[in-house]
Amino acid sequence: MDHLGTSVLFAGNNFSxxxxxxxxxxxxxxxxxxxxxILGTFLGMxxxxxxxxxxxxxxxxxxxxxxxxxxxxxxxxxxxxxRQLNINLPAEQVAVLTxxxxxxxxxxxxxxxxxxxxxxxxxxxxxxxxxxxxxxxRYVLLPQALxxxxxxxINLATRVVKTTSLLMLISVMDxxxxxQQIIEANGQSHPNGIFWVYGLIFFFYFIVDYPLSxxxxxxxxxxxx
Amino acid sequence: xxxxxxxxxxxxxxEGFKVTIWLSxxxxxxxxxxxxxxxxxxxxxxxxxxxxxxxxxxxxxxxPLLIQLFFLYYAFxxxxxxxxxxxxxxxxxxxxxxxYMSEAFSGGFNGxxxxxxxxxxxxxxxxxxxxxxxxxPQGLSLSMPALSANIIFLIKETSIFSVIAIPELTNxxxxxxxxxxxxxEYLLMLVIAYAIILIPLSxxxxxxxxxxxxxxxxx
Numbered sequence: 258m259d260h261l262g263t264s265v266l267f268a269g270n271n272f273s274x275x276x277x278x279x280x281x282x283x284x285x286x287x288x289x290x291x292x293x294x295i296l297g298t299f300l301g302m303x304x305x306x307x308x309x310x311x312x313x314x315x316x317x318x319x320x321x322x323x324x325x326x327x328x329x330x331x332x333x334x335x336x337x338x339x340r341q342l343n344i345n346l347p348a349e350q351v352a353v354l355t356x357x358x359x360x361x362x363x364x365x366x367x368x369x370x371x372x373x374x375x376x377x378x379x380x381x382x383x384x385x386x387x388x389x390x391x392x393x394x395r396y397v398l399l400p401q402a403l404x405x406x407x408x409x410x411i412n413l414a415t416r417v418v419k420t421t422s423l424l425m426l427i428s429v430m431d432x433x434x435x436x437q438q439i440i441e442a443n444g445q446s447h448p449n450g451i452f453w454v455y456g457l458i459f460f461f462y463f464i465v466d467y468p469l470s471x472x473x474x475x476x477x478x479x480x481x482x
Numbered sequence: 483x484x485x486x487x488x489x490x491x492x493x494x495x496x497e498g499f500k501v502t503i504w505l506s507x508x509x510x511x512x513x514x515x516x517x518x519x520x521x522x523x524x525x526x527x528x529x530x531x532x533x534x535x536x537x538x539x540x541x542x543x544x545x546p547l548l549i550q551l552f553f554l555y556y557a558f559x560x561x562x563x564x565x566x567x568x569x570x571x572x573x574x575x576x577x578x579x580x581x582y583m584s585e586a587f588s589g590g591f592n593g594x595x596x597x598x599x600x601x602x603x604x605x606x607x608x609x610x611x612x613x614x615x616x617x618x619p620q621g622l623s624l625s626m627p628a629l630s631a632n633i634i635f636l637i638k639e640t641s642i643f644s645v646i647a648i649p650e651l652t653n654x655x656x657x658x659x660x661x662x663x664x665x666x667e668y669l670l671m672l673v674i675a676y677a678i679i680l681i682p683l684s685x686x687x688x689x690x691x692x693x694x695x696x697x698x699x700x701x
Binding site: 336340425433 | 540541543544545546547548549550552553556557560561634638639641642644645652655656659665666669672673676677680681
């Protein structure tokens with residue numbers, strides 16, 4: 258037996274279980290991002306409309322998700338969906354739903370910001386050549402907004418990945434939950450295991466998020482020139 | 483909804499409220515101090531130290547607070563460093579917030595326009611005078627929006643303290659739900675409690691941002 262405790266990581270199928278947990282974390286983040294970005298694009302477009310009630314409602318939606326911490330959002334969905342609306346979803350789907358709605362709120366603001374900073378003459382030229390409102394968004398505004406919003410979107414993605422660490426709170430078998438099981442199962446034989454298991458999870462998150470934030474930084478610098 | 487349940491829980495929520503406010507306050511002050519020191523050392527490009535600071539910033543920004551707290555609270559005792567939950571919360575928030583604040587300050591310092599710096603040089607200011615009288619006053623005002631966004635972010639992050647059983651707002655609510663099984667009332671109170679902290683604060687911060695906008699003039 259070693260005194261370092263690193264052997265806990267590789268004993269039995271521990272390492273592959275941790276990787277499996279990491280995969281759960283990643284697919285939940287990806288799915289939530291995908292749904293949230295699509296929904297957020299539409300909400301962001303609607304926030305540039307002239308209709309006041311629509312803008313007000315979407316603004317309130319955004320502010321709600323900004324004020325309530327994600328932990329609380331997760332518990333709201335976890336307790337309220339089954340009890341009030343009789344919707345019994347597995348915890349993974351509750352998480353995807355919550356994160357997607359949160360991403361949509363945050364992304365709607367990014368999209369709105371990018372859309373209104375597309376030069377005004379672009380919109381007017383589009384209207385002048387007879388594009389419909391939808392064509393204007395589809396062919397003129399959204400493609401131009403995309404480059405502007407890309408760095409902020411990638412930053413949002415790193416936040417989503419970090420936020421998935423909360424999944425263990427609603428008992429999703431994510432990388433942290435599996436790590437805790439391994440720690441508890443090996444607590445007697447490897448009291449130091451806890452240090453290495455949490456260390457590895459720390460490293461996992463870093464490995465996923467670091468390249469993304471590096472990319473966001475590069476794109477941001479490129480945008481400013 | 484049962485108003486009796488809500489009334490009965492108010493004292494407990496007030497306790498949680500105090501813990502959240504107190505930990506946010508010291509955590510944010512800690513983060514501002516760490517952030518300012520880090521950004522200054524990076525601004526002056528102090529050799530080696532600024533490399534270490536870059537590594538710290540990347541490490542802290544790209545990992546979740548939850549794992550940072552678990553590491554502090556559960557893994558550090560193994561190597562002989564046993565800290566109380568509250569102290570871990572403070573250290574965790576300062577560790578996480580320090581990097582965010584540092585990036586905010588750096589963004590401000592680097593945003594000061596070159597004409598200002600050239601003008602300072604032209605009237606014969608030394609490097610230190612430039613920093614003291616030109617770059618910092620303007621940089622601080624430029625970093626204000628990012629700083630206030632970080633303050634709001636850090637207060638929300640204190641909700642994660644509930645995982646190491648610090649009796650702040652979220653932990654209080656989850657405890658009460660566990661005991662009395664009334665999720666509606668307690669979750670509503672929890673959302674309202676965060677709104678009571680964050681809505682007035684974000685209004686005050688917006689006003690403050692407008693007040694100190696002088697840095698963006700003359701750009």
